[in-house]
Amino acid sequence: MNTKITRMLGIKYPIVLSGMTGISTPELVAAVCNAGGLGILATGDLSPDSLRESIRKIRELTNKPFGANVPLLIPGADEKAHVLFEEKVPVVNYSLGKGDWICQKVHEYGGKAIATVVNLRHAQAAERDGADALIVTGHEAAAHGGEAASLVLVPSIADSVGIPVIAAGGFGDGRGLAAALALGADAIAMGTRFMNTLESPVHSAVKEVSCVKTVHDTLYSDKVDGIPCRVMQSKGATRLIKGRFILIRALWTSRAAAKSYGLPWLKLAAGILLLAVAKGIGKAVALARLANAWGPMQQGMEYGDTENGVLMLGQVTGLIEDTPAVAQLMERIVSQARECSAALAEKV
Ligand SMILES: Cc1cc2nc3c(=O)[nH]c(=O)nc-3n(C[C@H](O)[C@H](O)[C@H](O)COP(=O)(O)O)c2cc1C
Known part of the structure; x- marks a missing residue:
């Protein structure tokens, strides 16, 4: 071509x-x-x-x-x-x-x-x-x-x-x-x-689920990881979207995220707090959501928990068999x- x-x-x-x-x-x-x-x-x-x-x-x-x-x-x-x-x-x-x-x-x-x-x-x-x-x-x-x-x-x-x-x-x-x-x-x-x-x-469970889901089985929300994001509909996704106390939870969840990014945890947590001061609470909440999404996404994509985890999946899943x-x-x-x-x- x-x-x-x-x-x-x-x-x-x-x-x-x-x-x-x-x-x-x-x-x-x-x-x-x-x-x-x-x-x-x-x-x-x-x-x-x-x-x-x-x-x-x-x-x-x-x-x-x-x-x-x-x-x-x-x-x-x-x-x-x-x-x-x-x-x-x-x-x-x-x-x-x-x-x-x-x-x-x-x-x-x-x-x-x-x-x-x-x-x-x-x-x-x-x-x-x-x-x-x-x-x-x-x-x-x-x-x-x-x-x-x-x-x-x-x-x-x-x-x-x-x-x-x-x-x-x-x-x-x-x-x-x-x-x-x-x-x-x-x-x-x-x-x-x-x-x-x-x-x-x-995980093979994610591949299997992507063969059966239709074009209607995903959702798009800015409450998944702080930026408008499409994921598969699942209990885990609903729980993440409806989650409360975002900033407080992020102080805990950012530990795992920091480890994965190869950053010192204090640097990441301080970054979230500094963002809240410099750019307003909205930006800090978005970054906090990113930290909170880390665990559920790992649970979905890496461990294959398609119900309680969160799976990134596009609408094209409906064409995949x-x-x-x-x-x-x-x-x-x-x-x-x-x-x-x-x-x-x-x-x-
Ligand atoms: C499992 C999965 C993980 C993804 N991870 C990222 C990511 O880490 N960063 C990113 O910018 N996009 C990520 N994406 C989005 C893709 O880069 C790409 O934009 C998207 O999949 C294209 O649409 P499609 O799924 O309809 O092919 C991910 C997509 C999937 C399916």
Whole structure:
């Protein structure tokens, strides 16, 4: 296939693995790269040292280009970004913050910077900041998709910027790939679909549940982790959303989160309190919700408790019925996209 993104990144297929915490591991990243796409390593739960090890592991498993994602909102993001620069990671994908400094550093060593955005204003700002491409995430997505659905968000942004767009949110098969290309995107990024593959490290109970859930079985709320977020409907999700005493609970829950981020707990707790003073209670509550969500998400994704845990899941789960190997999935998507566009040419 031949799009602006395949040419820019030197990949065979315009298919990207989204950075998913605990799931987009070196093994899954390398599997996607070796199958012709771009794998993006999730760095959310990695300390700077384990991040460096993960990058080296990817390089042992593939000689293809790969990426790594830094959510800028998460404490310790700057330190992780500097590891990516030192290791000269070919593609740095940033989200949830202003990334002009990331674009500058990545360009210095000849890498590419991709910003993840959920609305037009942020897309235009990222282009001004120097991003080489955008991942545009629609409402259907697992986790932090935007308010607008991909069907309208992708063309509206593709029409308004001069850099290539990678459509995310709701893509899981060849029909979706063909549709995204028709909407003006130059690639798709998939989270939920890649989460349910043989190489994905997620608990098998999560893969099984994603084969049976329908497009109606997720919910979207800003009370899950402080930013509008889509998760599977479950008792655990309802409990988290209705939870009270958010800030007080976070003093406790931030211990586990701090450990995972490789940060001293006091630094994280003090960060939440300082945010309350500097930016208002709303921002601090949002960060506190992030800390409170850590345990239930681990319970869901890592331990496979699909009832009491919290599972990030996109609406595309309703189109997923199997657990293929990554290479098999990607070949299937590409051949379905080709069939689809041939059939479409006849209809149109
Ligand atoms: C299990 C899971 C974990 C995720 N973790 C993160 C994350 O840590 N950071 C992030 O920015 N997005 C995360 N996402 C969202 C994906 O990066 C991506 O935006 C989304 O999955 C795309 O929509 P789709 O699920 O419809 O393919 C996660 C998604 C899933 C399914």
